Amino acid sequence: MNDLEPTATVEEALRGNGISVESLSIDDHVSMTYLTAFPDVEPDHGEVGRAVTAFLELANDEALEPTTVDATILRSEGDVQATWRLEADWIRAYNRYEIDDVELSERVLDSIYEEGTA
Known part of the structure; x- marks a missing residue:
């Protein structure tokens, strides 16, 4: 586990996965803009997937509790291009091998809301 505060740890992981973080806050969930x-x-x-991967790695390394x-x-x-969501329960299920890469990807991609669409 990293000695950085949680926000800095998450930002570092995201940037390490090629995500250009604009803002990030962590309380009962993570709110980020990139x-x-x-x-x-x-x-x-692919870019959404890299961001998700950062959160999966953080949870797997116990650097961050699974968080929405x-x-x-x-x-x-x-x-704004779009928004998307990654549920804490999905991370837990993935880490327990209850869902696979495809199922997790489908859930995240299904959560995408593109600006200007109904």
């Missing part, structure tokens, strides 16, 4: 490297209409699923993550993706400052 600037996408792919400012298209739809969010890049609410993420906002920005194309540029003030231009």
Whole structure:
């Protein structure tokens, strides 16, 4: 486990996975905003996956308790591309081998809400 405070530890893990963190707060859940490297209409699923991987690794290494993550993706400052969610229960189920990579990915991708869509 890292000696950094939880926010710094999470930010370091995200940046290590190529995620450009704009803001991050941790209380009963993680709320984060990051600037996408792919400012298209739809969010890049690979980039979302790298962010999810950071949280899975943190939980697996016991650097962060499995925590629900609410993420906002920005194309540029003030231009929201989409939001997505990773539930704490999904992380726990994944770590107990109750769901696999495909199931976890489907759950996260199903949570994506693209700005400007109904």
